[in-house]
Amino acid sequence: MGAAVEPLDPTAVASVVRYGLAADSLVRRATGDALVYSQLYPFDGLLNYTSAIIHHVRLQGLEPGTEYFYQCGDPAIPAAMSDIHAFRTMPAVGPRSYPGKIAIVGDLGLTYNTTSTVEHMVSNQPDLVLLLGDVSYANLYLTNGTGTDCYSCSFANSTPIHETYQPRWDYWGRYMEPVTSRIPMMVVEGNHEIEEQIDNKTFASYSSRFSFPSTESGSFSPFYYSFDAGGIHFIMLAAYADYSKSGKQYKWLEKDLAKVDRSVTPWVIAGWHAPWYSTFKAHYREAECMRVAMEELLYSYAVDVVFTGHVHAYERSNRVFNYTLDPCGPVHISVGDGGNREKMATSYADEPGRCPDPLSTPDPFMGGGFCGFNFTSGPAAGSFCWDRQPDYSAYRESSFGHGILEVKNETHALWRWHRNQDLYGSVGDEIYIVREPDKCLIKSSRNRIAYY
Ligand SMILES: [Fe+2]
Numbered sequence: 001m002g003a004a005v006e007p008l009d010p011t012a013v014a015s016v017v018r019y020g021l022a023a024d025s026l027v028r029r030a031t032g033d034a035l036v037y038s039q040l041y042p043f044d045g046l047l048n049y050t051s052a053i054i055h056h057v058r059l060q061g062l063e064p065g066t067e068y069f070y071q072c073g074d075p076a077i078p079a080a081m082s083d084i085h086a087f088r089t090m091p092a093v094g095p096r097s098y099p100g101k102i103a104i105v106g107d108l109g110l111t112y113n114t115t116s117t118v119e120h121m122v123s124n125q126p127d128l129v130l131l132l133g134d135v136s137y138a139n140l141y142l143t144n145g146t147g148t149d150c151y152s153c154s155f156a157n158s159t160p161i162h163e164t165y166q167p168r169w170d171y172w173g174r175y176m177e178p179v180t181s182r183i184p185m186m187v188v189e190g191n192h193e194i195e196e197q198i199d200n201k202t203f204a205s206y207s208s209r210f211s212f213p214s215t216e217s218g219s220f221s222p223f224y225y226s227f228d229a230g231g232i233h234f235i236m237l238a239a240y241a242d243y244s245k246s247g248k249q250y251k252w253l254e255k256d257l258a259k260v261d262r263s264v265t266p267w268v269i270a271g272w273h274a275p276w277y278s279t280f281k282a283h284y285r286e287a288e289c290m291r292v293a294m295e296e297l298l299y300s301y302a303v304d305v306v307f308t309g310h311v312h313a314y315e316r317s318n319r320v321f322n323y324t325l326d327p328c329g330p331v332h333i334s335v336g337d338g339g340n341r342e343k344m345a346t347s348y349a350d351e352p353g354r355c356p357d358p359l360s361t362p363d364p365f366m367g368g369g370f371c372g373f374n375f376t377s378g379p380a381a382g383s384f385c386w387d388r389q390p391d392y393s394a395y396r397e398s399s400f401g402h403g404i405l406e407v408k409n410e411t412h413a414l415w416r417w418h419r420n421q422d423l424y425g426s427v428g429d430e431i432y433i434v435r436e437p438d439k440c441l442i443k444s445s446r447n448r449i450a451y452y
Contacts, residue, residue, distance in 0.1 A: 001047050001048060001049040001050075001143070001145075001166065001167065002047055002048065003047065003048065004048070005038070005048045005049065005050045006050070007036045007038060007050040007051075008036050008050065008052065008053055010033075010034035010035050010036050010053050010054075011034065012053070013034065013053055013055075013074045013077070013080070014031065014074040014075070014076060015031055015032040015033060015034045015055035015056070015057050015072075015074075016029060016030070016031050016032075016057070016072065016073065016074060016075055017029070017030045017031075017032070017057045017059060017070050017071070017072045018070065018071050018072075018075070019059060019068050019069060019070035019071070020068070020069055020070075021066070021067070021068065021069070022069060023069045023084050023086070025069075026069060026070065026071055026084070028059075030057050030058065030059050030060070031057065032055060032056045032057030032058060033055070033056050033057075034053050034054065034055045034056075035053075035054050035056075035208055036050055036051050036052070036053055036054065036208075037050070037051050037054070037204045037205065037207075037208040038050045038051070038197075038204070039164060039166050039195065039197050039204060039205065040197055040198040041159070041161060041163060041197060041198060042198050043159040043161070045159075046143055046159065046161075046163045047143040047144070047145065047163075049143075049164075049166040049167070051166070051170075051205075051208065052170070054208055054209060055072065056211050057072065058211075062089050063089065064089050064090060064091050064092035064093075064097075065088070065089060065090070065091045065092060065097070066088065066089050067086055067087070067088045068086065068087060068088075068089065069084055069085070069086045070084065070085055070086070070087070071083070071084045071085070085181040085182055086182060087181075087182050087183065087184060088127065088184075089184075090127075090128065090184065090228075090229040090230060091229070091230040092230070093228045093229075093230065093231070093264060093265065094230065094231055094264060095231045095263060095264060095265070095266050095410050096231065096409070096410075097230040097231060098229075098230040098231055098232065098406075098407040098408070098409075099127040099128045099229050099230055099232075099407070100125075100126075100127045100406065101124060101125060101126045101127055101128075101404050101405070101406055102126060102127065102128045102129075102130060102229075102404065102405040102406075102407075103121045103124065103126035103128070103129045103130070103402055103403070103404055104129075104130045104132065104271075104307050104333075104335055104402065104403045104404070104405060105117060105121065105129075105130075105131065105132065105309075105335050105337070105338040105401075105402040105403065106131065106132030106133055106134060106190070106273065106307075106308065106309015106310065106334075106335050106336040106337075106338055107132075107133070107134040107190070107309045107310065107312060107336040107337070107338045107339070107340040108131060108134070108135060108338035108339055108340075109134070109135075109136065109137045109338060109339040109340040109341045110136060110137070110168065110171060110172045110175060110339070110341075111339045111340065111341055112339075113338075113339035113340070113400045113420065114175075114338060114339030114340075115339070116339070116400065116420040117337075117338050117339050117400055117401065117402050117420055118175075118176070118179065119424075120401070120402060120418050120420055120424060121179075121402045121418075122178075122179065123424040123425065124404050124418065124424075124425075126183060126404065127183070127184075128183065128184050128185070128186070128229060129179065129183055129184070129185040129186070130185075130186050130187075130188075130234075130271055130307065131185060131186070131187040131188070132188060132190070132271055132272070132273055132307055132308060132309035132310075132335065132336070133187070133188055133189050133190025133191070133192070133193065133239075133272075133273035133309050133310070134190035134191065134192040134193070134273065134309060134310065134336070134338075134340065135172065135187065135190070135192070135193060135206070136168050136169045136171075136172035136192075136205075137168065137192050137340065137341035137342075138164045138165055138166055138167075138168035138169050138172075138192075138195070138205065139162055139163075139164040139165075139192055139194075139195050140192070140341045140342070141164070141165035141168050142163070142165060143163040143164065143165050147165045147167060147168060149341065151341055151342055151343075161196045161197060161198075162196065164195050164197075166205060169205050169209060173209065186212075186227065186234070186236065187206075187210050188223075188224075188236040188237070188238070188271055188272055188273060189203060189206050189222075189223055189238065189239075189240060189273065190239075190240075190273040190274075190309060190310060191239075191240060191273065191274075191310070191363070191365055193205070193206035193240075194240060194365055203222070203223070206222070207222045210222070212225050213225050213226070213227045217256065218252065218255065218256070219249075219252045219256075221238070221241070221248070221249070221252075223238035223240070223241045223249075224236060224237050224238040224241065224249050224252065224253070226256050228265055230265075230407070231264070231265050231266050231267055231407065231410065232265055232267040232268075232269055232407060233260050233265040233267065233268045233269070234269050234270075234271065235253070235256060235257075235268065235269070235270045235271070235303075236270075236271050236272065237249070237253070237270060237271070237272040237294070238272065239272045239273045239274040239287060239290055239310075239366060240273070240365050240366060242367070243289075243290045243293050243294055243367075244293055244367075245293055250293065250294065250297070253294070253297060254297065257297065257298075257301040258301075260301070262437070266410040266411070266435065266437070267304050267305075267407055267410075267413070267435070268301065268302070268303045268304055269303070269304060269305045269306075269307070269405075270298060270303050270305070270306045270307070270330070271306070271307040271308065272290075272306075272308055273308060273309055273310050274286055274287035274290070274308060274310045274363070274366065275287065275308035275309075275310060275311055275315075275332065275334040275336075276288075276290070276291040276295065276306070276308070276332060277315075277317045277320060277332040277334075277392055277393070278308075278310075278311045278315055278334050279315065279348055279349055279350060279386075279389065279390055279393045279396060280311050280313055280315070280345040280346075280347065280348055280349065280396070281345070281347045281348060281349045281351075281354045281355075281356060282311055282312065282313075282345040282347075283310055283311050283345075283363075284349040284355075284356055284361060284385070285349075285358075285361050285372045285384070286310075286361050286362065286363045286366070287363070287366060288361070288362075288371040288372045289362070289366065289367055289369040289370070289371040290366060291371075292371045295321065295322065296322075298330065299321045299326075299328070299329055299330070302328055302437075302440050303330045304330060304331070304413075304433065304435055305330055305331050305332075305333065305405075305413070305415075305433060306330045306331070306332045306333070307333050307334075307335065307403075308332065308333070308334045308335075308336070309334065309335060309336035309338070310334070310336045311334055311336045311345050312336050312337060312340050312342060312343065312344050312345045312398075313334070313336065313337055313344060313345040313346070313396065313397065313398045313399070314334065314335060314337045314395075314396065314397050314398075314399060314401060314403075314417055314419075314428075314429070315333070315334045315393060315395065315396040315397075316331065316332075316333045316334075316394050316395045316396075316415075316417070316429060316431070317331055317332040317333070317392050317393060317394055318331070318391070318392055318393075318394045319331055320332065320392040323375065323378065323390075323392060324377075324378065324392075325391055325392060327436065327439060327440070328436075328439070328440035331415075331433050333403065333415065335401070335402065335403050335417070337399065337400045337401050337402075338400070338402065339400055344398050344399075344400070345398060346398045348389070348396070349385040349386075350385050350386040350387060350388055350389060350390065354385075355383075355384055355385035356384075356385075358370075358372040358373070358374075358384050372384065378391075379391070394431075395429050397419070397428065397429070399419040399420065399421060399428065400419065400420040400421075401417055401418050401419040401420050401428060402417075402418055403415060403416065403417045403418070404416050404418065410435070410437075411434055411435045411436070411437070412432055412433075412434055412435075413432065413433045413434075413435075414430070414431075414432055414433075415429075415430070415431050415432075415433055416429070416430045417429040417430070
């Protein structure tokens, strides 16, 4: 990085993975693509950056529930080949096979708290990791060559674009390699991945460093997509792309939900960054326009659980729809407690004097619309906030941690939240999430099974 940077040539090195069923038998080979990305600023004083060469290789035709060993690099440069790693594929898609443990966390960052979260998470031996955005916080470090933590300093207002310290992404990748090299991981973007730069470019690092099943799920977008793991259909949504009913994402979501066969994947689990049902003061009802646009659609297909991050704390809701307790609504769980680079959220919007001004709550990166009207019914009717912990909020706590979801069968899933200050294996919050298809199930006019 520097004032003048020249990108590397991604064609200079091959993108090859050798893999097989044993470490001494890497008999299969796949090739992929390489790229570099740049983070450029049209202002004096902000340092530009071009990445190292980033390789993406897709392994196709893998058997489900199978351990594969692999090595990646360029075989023509033996010193450039990686160590041999191993990972296990997801179980076969079907109602009676599920990943053993799914670790779910948002706002991970790269701090002492992150280290504790990751160590606790690894001790739980997850089979799949879901990251719910705000990954490296590279945009909260100075670009003056020091990479100094810049949470408490103010960035110059002389430029309309916030500078970022992109090497932070490299540090994050190296730190996470022991996890990401052996445990499948899916990620969805948060606001700290926006990283505005020259020519109105955004999400350059996020889109370049991770891979998404965008083509496979028909979204053709790195920001929202779906995938199956055993009997679970996962839907990852974009809080920072158009979510309006007339937009591409919404239309894709309609199609994706309509295709789900609940006899094959009984569970539908959604994830995105900014929560709809957080009761903390920080980011309170910030995603209200997204909720107004999309909640009914998710509810009409009986999405079982929603995972989010963004608010730096832990909170689990009761089953809820449109702020009302509803046995067929999703459970909303916010796990933005990964480690971050900011402050822990500690105050609630329902505490005296804590309710924010509604006009201050919309996030300009979420479309800038205003949807945060006062409640019109229920115990908080006429107000923007409740005067006590809302009925839909089942448990909330300001501690760092992560969660583990274990889907047991078509109707029961065990959710456990682990806080960092506890010993490995200790449980801070625990509940069985129970699906009740008999209660919520009806036949739709299109002869597909639908839930209401
Ligand atoms: Fe966030």
